[in-house]
Amino acid sequence: MIEHVIPMTGNRPYPPRISGFTQTFWDGLTEGRFLTTCCAACQKTTFPPKPICPACLGAKVEWREISGRGHIYSYTIVHAAPSIFTHEAPYAVGIVDTPEGLRMAARLLISPERLRVTMPVAVGRMAYEDGSFFGFVEAEGDRAND
Numbered sequence: 001m002i003e004h005v006i007p008m009t010g011n012r013p014y015p016p017r018i019s020g021f022t023q024t025f026w027d028g029l030t031e032g033r034f035l036t037t038c039c040a041a042c043q044k045t046t047f048p049p050k051p052i053c054p055a056c057l058g059a060k061v062e063w064r065e066i067s068g069r070g071h072i073y074s075y076t077i078v079h080a081a082p083s084i085f086t087h088e089a090p091y092a093v094g095i096v097d098t099p100e101g102l103r104m105a106a107r108l109l110i111s112p113e114r115l116r117v118t119m120p121v122a123v124g125r126m127a128y129e130d131g132s133f134f135g136f137v138e139a140e141g142d143r144a145n146d
C-alpha cells in the first residue's frame with residue numbers, strides 16, 4: 001500500500017509510454033499499490049515489470065505487490081536538467097535497494113540537504129493532473145533518529 005501521495009502541479013513532464021502489459025503497473029500505482037512482476041517458474045522478482053523473466057526466460061510472470069520501502073544506495077543532485085525538467089531543478093535522483101532484493105533508479109523527493117546514503121525511504125505516488133508517477137520520500141520515523 002502506497003501511503004504517500006504527493007500532489008504535483010500540471011501534467012507529467014515526460015509521461016510514460018503505457019502498453020497493454022504495463023497498464024497493470026500504472027493502474028496499480030493510481031490505486032495505491034506498487035506492483036511488479038515475479039516469475040512463476042523461478043520466483044525471481046524484477047523491476048521494472050517484465051513480461052519475460054530475465055533470470056530463466058520464463059514467459060509466465062505474475063503481478064505482485066511489493067513493499068515500496070528501501071534504503072538509498074546512491075544519489076545525485078541534478079542542477080543542469082533536460083529542458084522539460086528545468087523548472088524542477090535542482091532535484092535528486094538515486095538508486096534504492098528494496099527488501100525484495102530489487103535495485104531501482106528513481107526520483108528522490110527529499111530535500112538535498114537531508115539526503116544521505118542508507119537513508120530509509122518509501123515509495124510515493126506523484127499525483128499529476130494527467131496521471132501518476134512515482135518517486136521515493138523519506139520514510140516515516142526516520143527523522144526521530146536525527
Ligand SMILES: [Zn+2]
Pocket residue numbers: 039040041042043044053054055056057058
Ligand atoms: Zn524465472
